[in-house]
Amino acid sequence: RITPQPGVDPVEAAAAVAGESSTATWTVVWTDLLTACDIYRAKAYRVDPVPGTNDQYFAYIAYECDLFEEGSLPNLTASIIGNVFGFKAVKALRLEDMRIPYAYLKTFQGPATGVIVERERLDKFGRPLLGATVKPKLGLSGKNYGRVVYEGLTGGLDFLKDDENINSQPFMRWKERFLYCMEGVNRSAAATGEVKGSYLNVTAATMENMYERAEYSHAIGSVICMIDLVVGYTAIQTMAIWARKAEMILHLHRAGNSTYARQKNHGINFRVICKWMRMSGVDHIHAGTVVG
Numbered sequence: 001r002i003t004p005q006p007g008v009d010p011v012e013a014a015a016a017v018a019g020e021s022s023t024a025t026w027t028v029v030w031t032d033l034l035t036a037c038d039i040y041r042a043k044a045y046r047v048d049p050v051p052g053t054n055d056q057y058f059a060y061i062a063y064e065c066d067l068f069e070e071g072s073l074p075n076l077t078a079s080i081i082g083n084v085f086g087f088k089a090v091k092a093l094r095l096e097d098m099r100i101p102y103a104y105l106k107t108f109q110g111p112a113t114g115v116i117v118e119r120e121r122l123d124k125f126g127r128p129l130l131g132a133t134v135k136p137k138l139g140l141s142g143k144n145y146g147r148v149v150y151e152g153l154t155g156g157l158d159f160l161k162d163d164e165n166i167n168s169q170p171f172m173r174w175k176e177r178f179l180y181c182m183e184g185v186n187r188s189a190a191a192t193g194e195v196k197g198s199y200l201n202v203t204a205a206t207m208e209n210m211y212e213r214a215e216y217s218h219a220i221g222s223v224i225c226m227i228d229l230v231v232g233y234t235a236i237q238t239m240a241i242w243a244r245k246a247e248m249i250l251h252l253h254r255a256g257n258s259t260y261a262r263q264k265n266h267g268i269n270f271r272v273i274c275k276w277m278r279m280s281g282v283d284h285i286h287a288g289t290v291v292g
Contacts, residue, residue, distance in 0.1 A: 094269065228256070
């Protein structure tokens, strides 16, 4: 979805977006003659007005697969959204959707499991799974946090989850939280006779810390861990590889997505984020609550 600057033809704006996100630059360079630019340059092949608007257009742009490194979400996004959103020819720009060729899609790991595997591990079939997030998300001690997990699961929830910003703060370090959470899970399972679960947030400042937390969650019996979208595409892909090897389900919290998904004329549609995360190997994605 492009909103051209006043006086800029929408077709020209679409062509400029295609060029800037592939082989072109802001000026003419003789080095274009050293490569097959006609092949590698992205093509804007269709421009349609957005219904109900006066200055917005849907631009359809095609890219050669050879422009992107195989299996690399950082490289894909560096081209598609890397520089073009600050382009002067457009007043606003929004990536609404992507159709990804099968040949390129298969170079990504993709999700190791799905809802079927989670149902098998929870032994819950024939109805929706019911979960919730621990509240208040900040300030609880480890023991009280575990109590909330136990009470929620015993009260009928299938699983509880950490929120996006509960990591390892002074009021409750991550290892303390993990231990009390799993104690609550195990006690509730024993009391109800059902399989219960809790999504343990392993988000951290470094990959080394994330590995440590994820491996510990696996060691104490958790079958699922979670990370935040804000850790970045490389970290997400890396954790997805680890989760598959460890046979753990990986949940992703969409923390930060509204900074670029909320505006209707600029940013990225959440649909695209979901596709990227599934390509990366995330099993399921936080999509917001039923209310609020």
